[in-house]
Each structure stands twice: as C-alpha cells, then as structure tokens.
Amino acid sequence: MKKKIYVVKIGGNVINDSIKLHQFLRAFQALEGFKLLIHGGGAKATQWGDRLSLNAQMIEGRRVTDDQMIDVVTMVYAGLINKKIVAALQAENCDAMGLSGVDANLIFSKKRRFEGIDYGWVGDPLFVNVVRLSTFIDLGLVPILAPITHEGQGNLLNTNADTIANAVASAMVKKYEVHLIYAFEQRGVMKDVQNPDSLIKSINHSYYLELKANGFVSKGMIPKLDNAFQARANGVSKICIIKFDKINRLNQGYDHTSII
C-alpha cells in the first residue's frame, strides 16, 4: 500500500495577513503524517515592487516578470516568505525545510513563450524530482516550496504556485497516495461569493464547465480549478478546496469543495 501524503497549497492573501498565516501554519503543523507545502505570495511581491517603484504587469491573472521583477519575486517568495514560514514551523517542532524549484533541481521548467505575448521570466513545470522530494520526506523533513523554478541555463523562473501544486501532486502519485489541498480564504468554491450558503460541496468536470459557461466561477478560481481537475486526471486520490484554518479537520466534516 502506498503511503499517504498531503500536498498543501496556501495562497497569497493568507500569507499577506500574519494572523491568518499563523492560524494556517498551526493547522498545517497539526496535519498528521507525510506532508509538504507550496506557497504563493503574489500580493507581497506587488507591495515590495511598489516600494521599489516597479510596476506589476498582469496578463490573464499571471504576472509578467521582467529582469527587475524576477529579482523581487525571488527575494520575496524564496527569501522572505519562505524563511518566515520555515522559522514559524521550526518553532512549533515541525522540521520544515524551505526550498525553491532550483534547489536540488527539484522543479525543472520551460520558459513560457506564446505568440505575441512576452511573459518574461515565467516558467511552466516540465519535471518534478520525486526521488529527491521523497528522500527528504523519508528523512522526516517537511519541504516548504517557493514558486521559483529554473530551466537549467542559470535563469530563475517565476512559476504559478497552483500549477506547481498540481505538478508536484501529480508526480508524487508514482510513490504516494496523494491528497491535494488548495487552502485559501473562502470555505471552498462559492456559487455567489456574497452568499455564504452558496458553497458547492462537490464538483465534477462537466459541472465545472457548466458553472464556467454561466459565469459562476471567477477569474482567479479558473486556473485553480483547471489545475485541480488536471491533478484528478493524473491520478491524485483526493483533491479539495478549503478554508486555510480548517485543513487539519477535513475528516471532522468541515465544509469544503471536493473535486470529483
């Protein structure tokens, strides 16, 4: 029987709020068994970019990353956010180890090139080094992954954290029974964000397409759900979208959206 592992993704808005971040980290720390964390941090990179008078350019929810912005996102994601999370977890006796996709060649990407649009230093994952990741996990370490990858030519690439979560979870299927958790500020996918009773408790691909066609899922949710359904197709056992402070209480029946 394969060992179970939790692959958890935490979003930028929670990271940006230190009280919420610590609530999330307590829940993550309480999650029993093998686990790893992928964090974003978009809002914080934008703040530091503003302080440095850089302009964050966005195309379809993805940051355009020029020479200056790749330095800023590397500093903020792989430096500030990653090490603060690791220090907080170490203080709670969770043996966290912060890494980016560059370290130990964990995540190898392809620089994104689309006709007409130059995304700059942006990468899409091609290969996840499951051997290294599982070695670290077997040593009792908890990998904390920052969304920076590389293409093997010495350049760093800004990489969407939801996509990394999908790529890591999908690659881990070979060795583990993978549970993928997208944690963020909402209780799950809401049909109407203003209405707390509109939580969608489970969603399959055809229902997703229907919701999307009718405009019920918003811009930011689309890449997350695309990644979630791709992970499902790749053999990830369980996938859910849940509020950041409830990730250790899935079995207690707390509300969330299951991807089925």
Add this chain to the structure above:
Amino acid sequence: MKKKIYVVKIGGNVINDSIKLHQFLRAFQALEGFKLLIHGGGAKATQWGDRLSLNAQMIEGRRVTDDQMIDVVTMVYAGLINKKIVAALQAENCDAMGLSGVDANLIFSKKRRFEGIDYGWVGDPLFVNVVRLSTFIDLGLVPILAPITHEGQGNLLNTNADTIANAVASAMVKKYEVHLIYAFEQRGVMKDVQNPDSLIKSINHSYYLELKANGFVSKGMIPKLDNAFQARANGVSKICIIKFDKINRLNQGYDHTSII
C-alpha cells in the same frame, strides 16, 4: 580514514560583481570531492536597503539589524543571492541546494545581547546540525548556505558569514577531514594592501597577534582571522585565505595565506 570536505566561504564584494561571482563559481564547481559553500552578501543588502530608503547601521563591522533590515537581509541573502548561485551551479551540473540556517534546523543561534549595544536581530551560532548536513552531502548534494539563522522562537537572525564558516567547519570535524577556505578579492593576507609583494604566505597565532598590535591587519580582516584561528583550535585540518578564482588550484602552488 575520515572523508575530506571543503568548507568554502565567499565574501560579499565578489558576490556583488557578477563576472567575478561566475569566475568563483566555476572554480568552486571544479573543486573535486565533498564540498559546501557559505556566502555573505553585505554590499548587496546595503544597496537594496538604500533603494528602500533604509539606513544600514554598522557597529564594529557588524550590521545592526532592525525589523525592516532583517526582512531585507533575508530577501537578499536567502532569496536573491542564494538562488542565483544555486541556479548558476545547477547549470554547470553541480547539484547545489540552497539553504539557510533555519531550514531543517541547520544552524541554531543565540540572539546577541551585549551591555549597552543593541544589535537587533543578530545571532551567534550555538549548534550546527552535522547529521543533516552530512546526510545531504552523502546524497551527492552541495549545500549552499545563506547567513540567516534562528533561535527556535520563530525569529530570523542575521549572522556573520565568516562566523558561520568557522562554526560549520568546526562542527564537521567530528565526521570529516575539514579544509576551510576563505575566498575573497585579495591573494591572501597582505602586510600592505597597496603592495602585491607583501603577501603573508603563512601565519600562526603569535605572528597574527604581532601583526594586529602593529596595525598590519585591517578592520575587516580581524574577524575573519579570529574565526580562522578558532577553527584551527577546533581541529579543522587546513585553513587558508585565497583569491576567489584560485580555490581549485591550491595544490598547484597558487599564492595564498595558510593559517598554521
């Protein structure tokens, strides 16, 4: 017989110059056998501090690290510099893995408290996790250490890279025959920095005290040499101070200063 390991420290001025940094990294990559790297990065942190209109305060060659400055040094050391070095080494087929002292609890420090002087978020190493480091090295990984440590309470501490090099080298003595290399811009310790013929080829502790008493060693060199002699006293086999692009040619008789 113990396995040989090179513990290399590279200074901030070389890091600040991308051509010199790449010359150094090629020499480091060519160094055969087990190795690890500790990097500083003081000048780059000051530059980013300036861009953010922070003032770098120094007392006796050590940065005073307030709440804002610990964020900046964490971003610059553990983020930007560390990941650029790792990406460059990975491009040369060196399986580098960037870590700070927080990650996997590698370097545990004590927050510095001296009467009358508040150094802020500054730490002095108490414990180096040799078990973890040697596990990574045995896996074929090359640890690249950023000079950020922690005190187990969730706070990050700015830590002198020369001191970390001494602490790591000294702790590794239990398991390895340790060769400690301080690499920087000069050929070694110079009696007169203006005179290239004044290289001191070897220096013992009493000669060091004599040079110091007569003002022949400068401010920046004193903590480096203090650390080097402490490592010597702790059983480190060989210690030398050498130019950054010559570290792989020690056996070919290139000039350097040996600490004896």
